[in-house]
Amino acid sequence: MNVAVVVFPGSNCDRDVVKAIKHATGDEAELVWHGETELPGETDLVVLPGGFSYGDYLRCGAMAHTAPIMADVKRHADRGGLVLGICNGFQVLTESKMLPGALLVNRDLAFICRPVEISVERNDTAFTSGYEKGQVITVPIAHYEGRYHLPEDELDLLEKRGQVAFRYSGGNPNGALNDIAGIFNEGGNVLGMMPHPERYSDRAVGGDDGLPMWLSIKRWIERTGA
């Protein structure tokens, strides 16, 4: 599969994603500078990595949505292409309106960096077929602004449409509404999540519950050819 990992000024998990994908699937992911106006021609999956894009000034992810590459990332998503935003990447996706909602400062005003348990809400998607529905996996979080928020009526709609991808299980670390740790767009081809699957993709670094995600994506791309 062809993966483009967008590098914003301040991204710091970009190379971790490249390594995780290489380790899990054997594929080489390509780093794409935020100033580019086009994704590489054959891109299957775009990853917006964690970090502090544009220093997180103003709001997390707010300025990244003005980056030149983002117009083509949106086009890619509109065509049904896969987009995965991890942590700061999730914030970029909400600020870009590619996903609903917003990420606010954690309930307890602390930066949290530790493994957490999350439940896999759906396994019929491009990103999660390698898991069991309802499976609880352990993946690390590392964020100060990860409290998912959406106005109540829209939250109901999100739930009804089955757009919740992951929920915190065994304790909500940041106060996110409905324990939400990750969501899909309506088409299911865009996923934003606060936990970092790339950090738990190799047992040598603590755990590999993130690994099935990369394998799910690769399988989906091979099966659908998109």
Next chain:
Amino acid sequence: MRYGAEILVYLKEGVLDTQGKAVAASLTRLGYDDPSVRVGKYIRVEIEASDIDSAKETFDKMCKDLLVNAIVEDYTVKVEELR
């Protein structure tokens, strides 16, 4: 003509303002009786515009395009003509 704007950005009513709550707790420790606190942002912008109405329109557009996240934030804009 040059115009300046004082833009105040704050969390909407009903959105939990954790920073406001922390500040309120500190004020309470100092002996202030049950203060309610909301913490927001002050943004100062200056631009060239033909008249005050078009300046206001531009400032408002800036808020919608980038400065404010309408899902969780509200804002006010105070515009002044500069020399």
